[in-house]
Amino acid sequence: MRNIPIYSSEQHKFILLNESEPGEEDGIRSNQYLIVHEDNGVLLDPGGFGVMPRVLSELLNYVSPDKLKAIMLSHQDPDIVGGIATWLEITDAPVYVSSIWLRFLPHYGVSSMQRFVGVPDEGMNCQLAAGFDLKLVPAHFLHSEGQINVYDPIAKVLFTGDIGAAMVPEGEDHPYVDDFAAHLPYIEGFHRRYMCSNRAARFWVEAVSQLDIDFIAPQHGPVYRGAAVPAFLKWFKNLECGVDLMVGAGRFQQGG
Template sequence: MRNISIFSSDNHQFILLNESEPGEEDGIPSNQYLIVHEDSGVLLDPGGFGVMPRVLSELLNYLSPDKLKAIMLSHQDPDIVGGIATWLEISEAPVYVSSIWMRFLPHYGISSMQRFIGVPDEGMQCSLAPGFNLELVPAHFLHSEGQINVYDPIAKVLFTGDIGAAMMPDGEDHPYVDDLKAHLPHIEGFHRRYMGSNRAARFWVEAVSQLDIDFIAPQHGPIYRGAAVQGFLDWFKKLECGVDLMVGAGRFQTRV
């Protein structure tokens, strides 16, 4: 699938670069997103080492790596962070990640953490260039203990990391979710097993419901738009998941 411009105006774009990890046919392909404001850019979850050359090739259609003002990592998983050492070599961008993962990331072959900015538990505002501001929103235990989301108030896009992620069948590569009910079989099992608890889900939904959201852009699978945005929030707020379903060590109330 080709790159998709989720939002585009005269000076601002939010783009799904749509490059997935080679050899992931039995896993979940990953989405990489680029936000461009005038001649500045932000890369969201750049991906593993294997996709780095292709993501760079797609990024060059919009701007050069030296124009990146930030790289933002939703959490610590290798399909997000695996290629970060190479991105550090070709750009000067600071890297934002939850502060609890700062001591973990050197295991990805990073020799210096000087360009990393630890995001506090309560999130933070990022001013990247004149008129270019993003909000880092906490999403702890969904599924990572230190997950962060990125909200773009111009595009009205909330990048949610693994929240909203889908396990799509082979051959189904449509870019958007319009019918949430039809999409639920692709997300329910993943969310019940990987999200920490309904308590965490409810706190997150209450927080992001204060934002003006037109699109929910997850790290895996299609993007929610229109009625599917509120539909997903309503569904997720009520979902029993993670520790809610445990009845013993290695035993769950229902199959997840």
Template sequence: MNIMTASELSGAKMDMGLPTPLYAADGHRIFWLGNTDETAFRCNTYLIVDRHEAIVVDPGSKQYFSQVKQRVAQIMPPEQVSGMVLCHQDPDVAASMTDWLAVNPSMQVFTTPRTQVLLPHYGRSDYRYYDVTEEPVYALPSGASLTFVEAPFLHFPGAFVTYDSLARYLFSGDIWAALDMDWELTVGSFEEHIEKMNLFHLDYMASNLAARGFVRRIEKLAIDAILPQHGSIIGPQHVTAALDYLRTLRCGTDIIYADMD
């Protein structure tokens, strides 16, 4: 498998039968795991491997657990996955949580308290919970770290994003998500991509106040790529435009209650 850097993300070629490597340096690797379903609401699951530790990011629905697990197995034994990041509790993000806990019961679950309250409704409450609001920086064996940044009301009160300090990748969950039948791994034209993001953001995100407030929290981070849970990866040439998109976005209550201005 060919490893690519952030500057090489655009135009990356995939073999849909294999995990797609996105980054590798100093014992630290990142993969796109899929899935292959032909739908506008395609879900992205990612895997961070750092020496002996591995964390699956937004593992996805139960429907695709077998496919995701198979792709992990092409990289490492699935039972060695040591953690999962759940940016919020929706089933397309988190429903396979119980399947992963069956693979490795000692796996840590990285999430917020508001999400944590709801996760046991998937059928398991006996797991190692890591509160990302109490400990927003998680050290990895290589010396890299994951920083968790809260993103309230985008679109869940307990939503958050995950920043990888070594790759400088931002795993953004539903933020910058897009709906697109003509899907590609990375964004080509950002201007054309805006319409695909609007299909998701105008209805799901709370307000411009929430969007702008979140941008203020992350705008000083050095971000080389944005990896959302739906749609295409936003490469380094489009990161500034992606931040500007949120700054000016009118969505949710801005639209529903527009006559209240």
């Protein structure tokens, strides 16, 4: 799959970098996104160690590593953070991650935590350059206790980490979700099991509904656009998931 410019203007771009192939991370296909504003860049969820060379190669089509103003980590999973030590060697960019995960990141081979910025539970605004601001939005327990989303107000893209993630069968890949009903079978099982609870989902939907969103960009699977954006938010707001489905230790309602 080629790189996909989700939003592109003369000054600003939001790009889905060439998606990883099955087998690169034990079959987990993950998305890495690059935001470019003039000659500045921000890398979202750079990925595991195995995909780092490919991500770097694609990034170089748009911006050099020394122009990265930030690396954003939505949470602590290895398919997001596994290659971070190598990125730290080739860029001086600060790395933003929920403050609750700072003590765990040295286990990924990080020798110094000086360039890591702990994002508070309520999120924060980041001014990365003149006219280049991003909003870090809390999405706790969806699925990580310290999940952070990134909202780009110029592109009107909300990067949601594992929220909205899809496990699409090989051969059925497509870059965008336009028909939410047809896409639902690829997301329902994952969200019912991996998302913590309907309470967390409702709080998140209520918060992000205040934003002007044209695209929802998850860390796995295609990007939601058009009518699929409000359709997903409506579905997720009413989803029973995680602890809602527990009926005993190690036992879940059917479909959980």
